[in-house]
Every structure is written in C-alpha cells, then in structure tokens.
Amino acid sequence: MRLSFLQPLLDHPGPWATVYFDPGQADESGAKRRELSVRDVCRTLEQQGADEATTEAVRADLTGLSPAQDPAGRVLFATGGEVVLSHRLSRRPQSPSASWAPLPRLAPLLELSGQDPVCLVAYIDRTGADFQLREAVGRPQDSGHVEGEQWPVHRTATSDWSERHFQLKVENTWEHNAAQIAEALAAAHEESGADVVVLVGDPRERRSVHDKLPEEVRAVTVETEHGGRAAGSDSAALEEAIENARQECLRRRIEQTLDRFRAGRVGTDRPTDAVEGVPAVVDAARQHRIDTLLVRPGGPDLHQEMWAGPEPDQVAVRRTDAEALGDGSPVPVRADDALLRSAAATSADVLIIPFEEVSDDIPAGGLGALLRWSYEPTAA
Template sequence: MHLSFLGPLFERPGPWATVYFDPAQNDEAGAKRRELSVREACRTLEEEGADAATVQAVRDALTGMDPAEDPAGRVVFAAGGEVVLSHRLSRAPQRQIAAWAPLPRLTPLLELAGQDPVCLVAYIDRTGADFELRGAAGPRDAGQVEGQQWPVHRTASADWSERHFQLKVENTWENNAAEIADALGSAYEESGADLVVLVGDPRERPAVQDRLPDAVRRVTVETEHGGRAPGSSSAVLEEAIEEARRQYARRRVEEALDRFRAGRVGTDRPTDAVEGVPALVEAAREHRIDTLLVRPDGADLARETWVGGDPDQVAVRRSDARALGEDDPTSVRADDALLRAAAATAADVLVVPPSDEDGADVPAGGLGALLRWTYEPAPA
C-alpha cells in the first residue's frame, strides 16, 4: 500500500482525532446503533482531551455517513476543528477505534483498506476495449479504445477472393489488438494500478496480452468469464476478478517476506533488510525504507518513540530527537512515527501475517523493512 493519499495529514500539526467507524445496517435498528456508536466515539475523544470543535467535526462526519455508500465504513481524520481526510474502508472494523493522539492512527487502515490491490479490468472484443478500475472505492470508468470496425468477421467460403478478405480480417484483428495493448499500457501507467485482468474470448485475450509492454504483461492475468458485450457481467466474473486481486496481494507479501528473510543482518555481510525499532528509526531518518513491513500483533508497534515536526525527525530517545533539531519532541507510538516517515518518502507498506511457516514471528517485534540500499552491519 502506498500512502501518498495521506499527504494532507502530514501537512499540518496535530494532535489528531482518528475514528474507524462502521455505519451499521441501513434500517431503523441500524440507525439507532449508529447514533450510539457516534456518541461513544465522541465521548472517547473528549475523555482523551480532544477540543470541542474537532469533536463536533467528527460527529458531523459520522452522523452524515450513508451505510449504502460505505457499507464497510470509513476512517475519519480530524484536527483543528475540521475533518482533514476521510477514507473508505473495504472491510468493516471488528470494533470501533477512536483515538486522540499527536499523530494519526494509521495501522488499522492497513488491515481495513490497505492490502486490496488496485485492479485494471479490460473488457475486450475484436473492435476495441473498455477499461474499468477496481479498488477500495469501488469500480470506476478508466477509458476505452476503439480500433478498426471493418472487416472483423470471417467467411466460410474457400474462394480466393474470400480468402483474401479473410486475410484482411486477420490484419484488422492484429491491428486492433496492438491498439488495445498500447491503450491498456497507457491506462495502467496513468491509473497506478497494481495488476491487470483481461476479459474477452480466448482469441482476443492472448492477442492483446502478447503485445503488452513487459512490465504490464508480468502483472496481467486472464479470465475465461464475461466479455465486452452488454449483459455479459456475472457473479462468476466478479469472483474471478476478486480472486485475481487476492492472489496478487498474497504473492506480494510472500515475495517481500522471502526477500526479508534472505536479507536480514548476517555476521559478515551487508543487508537490505532490518527489523526492530532502533534500526528502523535510523533507516527512516536516512530515507532508506523501501517497503515497511507491519505485523499488527507485534509488541514493538506501541513502543515509545520521539518525533518532531518533520517526518524524518524520529528517534528512540528524546535527547536524540532534540539533536535532530526539534526543541520540544513529542512521544508517539513507533508504528505511527514510521508510517508517517514511510508516507513522506513514498515507501510501500505491507501487512504481514502473524507468523511464518515455522512458527517464528517475522519481523521480530512486528516491524521490519526492506531498504533502498544496503546497510553495513556494525562490527561486533
């Protein structure tokens, strides 16, 4: 998960109100539960010291939430009397989370909205394609491309002139496949999608995939279900798209963990992976974190760290934070500090499972990172 969309949260000082909210069902009983949940969240913020204007801004945002539009709920971030950012969740929180803290509470967002890759679906036929983007915010149009419209159908005759016509049909298909592949490659780059799913008949899908740029083809899968024609969507197609997204997410985590295990500090060699708060804090200060790994049950997530106004002003000790130029550092959770640093430096973030196949917790303490360049371990 790339956290660039959280930029507004780091452009202004805190403290911050963070509420992960499930609006419940859209009926009378659900409305009553929603009202009680809003009261509980606001009461928690007040008890933790939130100012009245910020609490009211949160109350208004939660009260105005529509269960039909946000069935899994939203997270609301507010400071200084206004809601700065509200983000749709793809999974409902198991319990309501409300916090008033110097930094936004971001780790729950990784679990509730962060592991779902953005998928670009291409609905292909012989004349063109329609593109659709699938992400946490639901499907949205991502453009289309139209190729040559004639000739696109073969004939059954063996006559020479008909065979010549069929060659023209073949050329039309090939030209259209090339145009679709070119447009799909551009849509992939512009949309920031993680993977591509091709929908269409068995001839059209591989013809397009073979012409895609290498980087796009590596993240492209096909499904035999559905097509471009109106009414061709189905529950089977929807499940195939969601399964492609799940497999992509699992594969990314597995590859990152394999690289992490191979790259941890050895006795006499440099490493491109670190774990533990002190090493991660150092990497964050130097902008070396490429991928931050977060295991939500790890003990180190709540460990005290000290931060200043800038994302790279992060330290294990208060005196160290002062040495970075912050006169009045603030005590925060380690996961909040590291996620802020990751967002500011365009690092990726992955949630990893509680334990690896051998039962060992990876990374140790719940926090680790793959680095942008190697780290020379200190002499023993």
C-alpha cells in the first residue's frame, strides 16, 4: 500500500483531528442516526481539546457525507480550522471514532482503506478487447479498448480446399488480433500500475493473448472461463473469479515479503536487509532506509510511546535524543502513527501482515521493515 495520497498531511504541523466515519443508510432513520453520530464525534473532539474552528470544519464535512457516494464511509484529517484531507474508505469502521492528537491517527486507515491489489480486467473476443480497472474503492473504471481486424473472423463448416484456405485466413486474423490485444493490454498495464491482470472471454483468443504478453505482464496474469466481452455476460461467478485473483495476488505478495524479511533479519551471516522492533525501525526511518514497512495489527509495539519532531524523519525512542528530534519541542506519539507518517514522506510501501498469515511472531512486536540498502543498525 502506497501512502502518497497522505502528502497533504505533511505540510501542516498539527495537532490533528482524525475522524473515521460511517454515514450509515440512505433512509430517514439513517439520516437521524447520522446526525447524532456527527454530534458525538464533535463532542469527543471538543472534550479532547480540539479548537472550535477545526471542530466546526469537521462538522460541516461530516454533515455533507452521502451514503450513496461513500457507502463505506470516509476518514477526515483536519487542523487549523480546515479539513486537509478526506479519503474514501473501502471497509466500514465498526463505529465512528474521533481523536485529537499531535499526529494524524493513521493506523486504522491500513485496514479500513485496504491493500487490495489493483486489478486490470481484459474482456476479450476475436475482434478486440475492452479493458477495465478495478481498485479497492469506487466503481470499475474504463481503461481503454482495442479493435482488431473485423473480417474474416468466422470459420465455415465445409472441407472444400478453397474453404480450408479461407479458414487459414480466419486463424491468421485471430492471431493478428491477439497480438494487437496483447500489445494494448501491456500498455494499459504499464499505465495503470495494476498488480494483477485477469483475462475474460473467448477461450482460444484469451489463451493466444496470454502467450503473446511480455513476460513481466504474463507473470501476473490469470484467465477465467466465466464472463465475456458481450453486453450482459457479467455474472456472480466472474466477480468471484476476479476477487479470488486479487486475493491470491495479495497472499503471494505477503509470502514473498515475509520470505525476504526472514532471510534479511539480524543474525544471518550477511549484512542486515531487514529490521524489527521499534528502536531498529525508528533508526531506519530516521535515515530514510525503509523500503517496505511491515505492520502486524494487534502487535504491542504499535501503540508504544515514542517522540517526534515537526518533520517526518525527526523520530526517536527517547526524548533526550535532541539531535534526531530537531530544534522544535518534541511530542509523545504512538509508534505506528509516527512511522506511517515517515513512510508516507519517503514513498515507502506499507504492507499489513494478517495474523493468520504467520505462524511465528513476525515482525516482533508488530513492526518491521525491509530496507532500501543493507546496513548495520545503530542504537536508537
């Protein structure tokens, strides 16, 4: 999960109001419950010390939320009397939550915004293809189409020698169109940055397209027998196949990342490529060496207190580390929020490690990192 969308948060010093909000149902009773929830959120912010201007900015934004447009809700980040960022959630929060703290409350965003892989679906027939992008939130987006030669594309039933010649032309058309589809699909994959590609439609043509894709695209491509290019061919089975492809992509990525993490931890007979625990991860964050931040929800280190200065790389385990914290007054913060802010600032990736994916306690304490280059960690 990339946190580049959090960039606006890095330009404001805080403190921050963070609100995770579910607008509920789009009916009269839902509207009443929504109104009461908005009041509760604003009251909580006031009790925690939020200023009036910021509380009113939050109130205005929450009042304008629409269940139709944001069925799973939104997270708001506000400071200085304005909502700096409003981000759509892909999963409903269990209940509205509000906090007023020195840093934005980022950790819940990982699970509520999701790390579902971006999926590029190609609906293929023997004359062309339509491409559709499926992201974690929002409706499927049109991602282009390609049309190949339209004639000849249909075989005949006769065995006459002239008809056999015609059938050869048909197969040549299919192959030509498959090559065009593969080229266009590779371009759409590069432009979208999709994590997985799903081929839907004519069995022969999608197999030919698959074989003609560049190796790096073919490696993340799967086929499904469900659905097709024709209007009305979508089905529950197709949606299930697409979702299975996305989840298999995510499981594979987690497994590969954990394999790299296990191999790179301190204690191997080569330079360190991975670290775990708050002191080591803080040290890596301070030096902009985190390539992938690993977060295991429920780990005890996530809510450990540490210290942060105004800049994302001004982090330390102890307040006395004045050089690391800069000239400003350091503030006590949660480890997960400070390290996620640092990851957003340095374009590091973030990967949630679900509890069921690991049999051993890794990363230790719930926080770890793969590094951009090997080094020997220093004391934090």
